[in-house]
Amino acid sequence: MGVNLTEKWERDVRGVRVIDGFLSTAEQVAIVEDVRAVARMAPFIRPMTPRGRPLSVRMTSAGALGWVTDQKGYRYEVRHPSGEPWPPIPVRVRAVWDAVVPTARPPESCLVNWYGPDAKMGMHVDRDEADPAQPVVSISLGDDALFRIGNPERGGKTESLWLRSGDVLVMEGPARLLHHGVDRIAPGTSTLLDAPGRINLTLRVVT
DNA sequence: CAGTGTCG
């Protein structure tokens, strides 16, 4: 199944590209099935901050490297905590990267964040990658999420936007290093998933 | 190293 290149609407928020409705419903369904296959090989875990607080999201990865956090700190690892390597990035997910950032290097990591109805993600900067000149691509699936974009430093004025299932967000250029996070999920706004919640896929070049 | 969390 190809990536839908029509019927999309692109916005710009502080240099962050938001492509509304990038994925058709059929593409979203197919990618959710891909995520289920990834999770069978690399089960979702509840990550902990280095200080021992649980994150509210469940997390797994695909690709050569997966982002992990635990008592040892934030880092990329070549294996799931089980000791198994991460499964490959699904072809249809990779196709989204190729379509929206065609000149970038290939993605090395696809972080899978599963937000339950009450899950959030605090404001942070993606700073564990060696080359921040490479973009970050984020795919939203399931319930709507209130996404907040801030500044290069902590604090200051922020802008919020709702991300809906099938939207694709690109952080590149100066926007690559902006603070961002998810304030809340709106349960029941999508029927894509079996249960209330949201799945976000984040594609990155790591090395 | 860690605030990718929690509180007011």
Place this chain on the structure above:
DNA sequence: TCGA
């Protein structure tokens, strides 16, 4: 929302 945003500072601690």
